[in-house]
Amino acid sequence: MKKTPFALLITLGLLHTPLSALAATAPLDLVGPVSDYKIYVTEQLDLLADNTQQFTDAVKKGDLAAAKKLYAPTRVHYESIEPIAELFSDLDASIDSRVDDHEQGVKAPDFTGFHRIEYSLFSENSTQGLNELADGLSKDVQDLQKRVAGLTFPPEKVVGGAASLMEEVAATKISGEEDRYSHTDLYDFQGNVDGAKKIFDLFRSQIQQSDQAFAAKVDKNFATVDRILAKYRTQDGGFETYDKIKDNDRKALIGPVNTLAEDLSTLRGKLGLN
């Protein structure tokens, strides 16, 4: 034995250093994915604006059944792009604030947007007195479209958005708190997950370059979440109400959702954006 075990150990240790530590993403490689993300957000916003128009038209016409049906599929486009939408704090409050954000609850004059309308439609079973709220929502969504068009997306917000979407799922969707009157949380859930997965997919090749195993793990967890959610799909492509979700499925979602939130929170660092 010529080599000392010490030298051998050191050599082994060096060999064990993950190569990922040495491979850094070149900043300009992120231009493609960041711009593709803006294109995705723009498309989602176009859908949001179109659907919101139909939704608010139904509300104003007093067509309660149609309005109830359109509520969740409309919102989903907001949920998928929340990392960008919620950068505009005033619009996020007027479009998507929940009753808890307001001291005077449902009576608060500044409680507007989706959840205020949801309250009337699903809790009071009525479209009465919603005209102004419907117009306001339409206007706010159009305003959001304009502002997003003029916004240069901060790359760290784009990349960080994947984790914040999954954190949102962990914090507000697993408990079934967001759509408390309509119980259509699974739409929002899927919207958040799709939005997070989109971001991950756009940066996939940069991530795989540095950490193949990480990418595989994230994929596996996304697949688990999607598989459980798919059980609750309805014939028309929608979702069952949240109270239908079985306890074992709810529990089975907690692990992958939290792991995704945690894993995706390392993306900024992995892509050199911290």
Added chain:
Amino acid sequence: MPTPASVTPPRAMRWAVAGSVIVMIAAGALFYYASQLAAAKRKAHSSEITVTIHPHSCEPDSLSVPAGVNSFRIVNASERAVEWEILDGVLVVEERENIAPGLSQVINATLAPGDYAITCGLLSNPRGTLHVTPTAQSQASAKARPSLVAFIGPLSEFRVYLNSQGNALITAVDALSQAIATGDLAQARALYLPAREAYQRLAPAAQRLAELDNAINARADYFEKREQDPGFGGFHRIEYGLFSQSSTQGLGVFAQQLHANAVLLKQQLLAQSLPPGQLVSIVARTLHNLADTRAGSGEEERYSHIDLSGFAANLQTTRKVVDLLRPLLAKNNAELLQRIDTASTALEAELNSFKTPQGYITYDTVSDLRRQAISNKAKALADALDGIDPALGL
């Protein structure tokens, strides 16, 4: 039965034992070093700023911190889950959602000097203020050349612009092509203009793709037999047919080719990566070219004379680029930015002076003197733009 003590360990074993002792000592030393390092890091974080959220207010509700990385510990002393945000105007700089009642969370934010607002729980609660003071380091970094990371945003946004303008070009060429297919000369003439405007917005970037750009935009001068040359195609071949020969006859095949090439152009523009140093130089080149030849000669649209709308479209893309770099330039060389804005306003005013309610007048009615004025203003802007790359260290 021999006692174990009487057996001499083999030589290799003695080496191994010695080796593991050394490894253990080394590991111990490393552990000590790492824990010291971690302690030092914790110490750096101990300068956390605590903000307590009460049911109706924050405490403190007015903060002043130095620029750079700051850690805020948000303590939720209210009865509801709250979110905490740092706002620059209406824009969220940093936020943490769903801080549960009775718990606290830490937010690390990298802040540039300036005045921000902080949210304090319920939407109706008064907001607090956050004043970020400059430091020697923040002032130095404001003057330093921006890192490559700073160009990701502007370059991404320019790629998005190429995507939307590419779509606009395809749509406009499609409409033109349909008018030609139905033999509607008046309609085809009218639709040539918006299609050219869409192209002229892309022209600075399209010019990097030499061959494809020639197929789309080459003038008759570049072909041996000029208008009669079988290789002459693209926009100007169609323009020649519509405006010089006053007919849509035989233009269908050129329109179809142009449509296919417009689709290809969009694809290739999105596939090309544009280095930061080229973002400005491509628009500067287009404006220099405008100043040096196109303004004086009116050669570009020699059959339709719609040159002015093309110049305006070039200027729009130039402004887009300047706006994308505006935050970097404002920090780095505000005086240059001022000069660029002045020059671009002057060129726009000059072009606007040819506008009528029906659009721009045709270029054949613009005198040499006034063409010279356009050229001078385009040159002033192009020269100012040339200052950007050196100012940003590109």
